[in-house]
Amino acid sequence: MNKYMKMAKENADNGIDNREGGPFGAVIVDKEGNIIANGNNKVLKDKDPTAHAEIVAIREACKALNTSDLSGCILYTSCEPCPMCLSAIIWANIKEVYFGCSKNDAADIGFRDNDIYEFIKGNNNMLYLKQIDREECFETMKKYQEDSGEIY
Secondary structure, three states, X not given: OOHHHHHHHHHHHHHHHOOOOOOOEEEEEOOOOOEEEEEEOOHHHHOOOOXXXXXXXXXXXXXXXXXXXXXXXXXXXXXXXXXHHHHHHHHOOOOEEEEEEOHHHHHHOOOOHHHHHHHHHOOOOXXXXXXXXXXXXXXXXXXXXXXXXXXX
């Protein structure tokens, strides 16, 4: 077994043993293989639905490296990332991800990732989503762009 995937699995096992959340673990390493951060699902412990293993690891890696840009880092995770985690991975500029179990494996034990994938495709009405008051809200975006000159 790949040593980093083994660590991700151990993180997941520890999270389950400590009743912190679901069966998910992650590890972030740099190009040289140095471990930057570990994470496990902490949804139950933190009472935070965003505390997935990948996001916990990304938050820790950003703190450790004092940056929001994890370019050059590699993420190992015990399960294929959900849509939220995929988004966080992309926002963090991580370009290489290795996973153990598939999203279908997660669905088989009761996780709802596939419902979110279907919603993104427009095939699911699980959420009412409607744009309102765009002009007024866009003023804040224009102010940000003018003040900082940067776009994230």
